[in-house]
Amino acid sequence: MLAVKTNKPVNFSESAQAKAREIMDRYPTGKHKSAIIPILHIAQEENENWLSVDTMDYVAGLMKIKPVEVYEVATFYSMFNLKPVGRFLLEVCHTGPCAVRGAEWLIDYLCSKLNIKPGGTTADNMFTVKGVECLGACGYAPMMQIGKYYYEHLDTPEKVDALIEQLRNRVDYKHENWVV
Template identity: 50%
Template sequence: MERTQYKQEINMTEELMARINELISHYPEDKRKSALLPVLHEVQDAHDNWLSFELQDKVAEILNIKPVEVYEVVSFYTMFNQKPVAKYMFEFCRTSCCATRGVEDLMEYACEKIGAELGEISSDGLFQVVGVECLGACGYAPMLQLGDFYHEKLTKESFDQLIEDCKAGKITLHDK
């Protein structure tokens, strides 16, 4: 991904910095890097659910680590987004249990329903379908994560209802 491809306004509010400093305080001064994952979650949540390179650089500066140490983590975990995402990002588990229960067909249906290809944002900016690695709810396959919440034992009908609930503003994305 080209470093200048996506631009993002960095808004490190007093409230966000207070939360970051509180997270950092849980670790010894010489182990600030240990706060990287929770800090990235907080920063991403405060910045439209994605992390530009400039924002990753800011996190590195705050934690007093090299930017590449942040890039390595952000590029490894699917829970961190490196480009703008839709308001409602349907993260379908695509590993074995969900695959044997028809997740590929459901993902294809979801893409048709929102009118966008896998990974692309719908024209209204509301929806996006992506495949992710195991979400650890194998007994409830097929399933997806939307924000902080799981939606399990999905069918085309339950996905249709999920779309309608999103459009009606009935869906909570975060546990906070």
């Protein structure tokens, strides 16, 4: 996966910096590297839900570790987006149990409704649709994750339409996102 460099200066907000320091203090002395995953979640939140190389370098500086230590973690975990995504990332679980209950229909329906392919982003940069592996909601399928929450039992076009409409009209989308 190719990481993207933007050459834009990165700086966390005051509150994000304070949060990052607080998280590093949770671990035993000298073991603050443990905080890297929670801090990368904050970094994504600060950078429109994705990690540029610049953001990762900033995190390395903040944590006083080598940039490569950040890259190798960021590239391993599937929740870290290494390229820009839409304002709302619709992550549909498509693993076995969800597939049995209509996950493939949900992906097809979303993609045709929004006129994109799986993994793609709409032209207005509002939505990205992605098939992801098991989210632990097998009994409540079909479902998807958007930001912090799960949206479950999405088994009819009406429910999906209503949800998309609701998202389109939302202004303060950040309040549902990651708070470590």
